[in-house]
Amino acid sequence: MGNVVFIGVAVLVVVSAFFVVTARNLVYSAVALMGTLFGVAGLYVFLYADFMAAVQIVIYVGGILVLIIFGVMLTNKIATPVLIQTSMPNRALAAVVVFLIFLGLTTLLFRTPWHEGATVAPEGTVATIGQALLTKYLIHFEVAGVLLLLALLGAAYLSRRENG
């Protein structure tokens, strides 16, 4: 049963990711991306990372995807031009690069010594994450916080009227 659901989620991720890159309309790509992001959240659930799954949804679907669609919407008439690369030499080059990346990823996939993860749901993922963030990874956590604050201030500064 779990397998059936897992295959369903995996197919959702792959198929919608395929639509993201092949759709000729940016908004359609964004909608397909929603399927991918939900599928990845589903994969987190299979890894017993329930908190990560919810974070995935609230940040990527509720935040970043909304921002992408927002940006596309405000850009006038972006739906009309064909967004697919049409120049032949570029396409050939892209094919080579993509093939090399695919080769690298598949060899990585088969060479990595995978070890079996936990098969029993851990007790309370949230408390563990919180404790790790405030003890072992405190500096990383603080640095990430400062970085995000800087990004926020920078965006506010750039969008002020006198700076165009």
Added chain:
Amino acid sequence: MSSFIDTIVDFLVRLLGIPQGAAGFMLILVAVVLGVVVFLFTAVNALVAVYMERKVSAFMQDRLGPMEVGFWGFRGGKRFWGGIAQTLADTFKLLLKEDIIPDKSDRKLFILGPFILYGAVFCAFIGIPLGYGMAISDFNIGIFYVIAISSVGVIGIILSGWGSNNKWSLYGAVRSAAQIISYELPVGMSLLLVVMVVGSLQFHDIVAWQEQHRWFLFHSPFTIVAFVIFFLSGVAEANRTPFDIPEAESELVAGYMTEYSGFRWAIFFLSEYANMAVISLMTAIVFLGGWLSPVGGLLRLFGVPEGWYYLDGSLWGVFWISAKAILFIFIMMWFRWTWPRLRVDQLMYTAWKVFLPIALLNIFFVGIWELIFA
């Protein structure tokens, strides 16, 4: 604490003597049935709430509201029972109405939009318990799950606004996106305070804490502030007046739903009232003790020993949580018919310069409060 769905599956498996291998399919079956139940719940909720809204608004404006489609024979006569079947008639009208999809609209997105909006609210219902052990699925991260999944609904609004290919719809969608993203922060921050005190994201733990101590509304001055911020931001997330600028009738015709008619428009309505129910239930659970009986709490204060007159227990729990939620739905309607709409800039000002700083300070102070008094 096993969830509702596991209990039902276990019961059915034992009752019908199903082999262990088929239990998974039983789970799917039960999930589908419960999904239909949630759908019916939202539909009935919308039916009742629309009628309630019309009557509440009418009495607030010294009118009578709907009073022709219904039964007149009961006590109170035409004035109270006259319009009782009005929303039922409206539903039939909406279902039979011609489904218009504008020629120049983006057909796929136009159709998809309302369903994403409704899907988000529907998924939120799955995590909300309606009594002790009465959540369809009792997540460890319950409160965070509900916030996360309801943040998806805005995508439906944006897609339907953009897909309509109408400037009013687009303006409505843009405003809605900005509004919902802004008000998500105060909602999260004010809930964080409760989570800090309880130390768990699970709805059952939050209510259990309130059973042992006291309701969060009366816990400390900071939780009262958090309650006010949470409820007002919730009203904003549900796009209700005074925060209904995404569908401001006087400026934008009907915002993102301008081009919709018939059944698709009904889905927007269903989502709006379901959203109100989600926010009211969340407020009731987090700040007013959910399914705990107020009678029991009062009697305990005066030292009366426990007994039947406490009016608690599973069915009474459903009654109390519904009563509290209906109270909040009524307050939302009260807001709508007494307050004027905010301007766009005032809306952003309220979210970013009033609610968010207060909510952040609140978290800081509640930490100190808990250190001293807990």
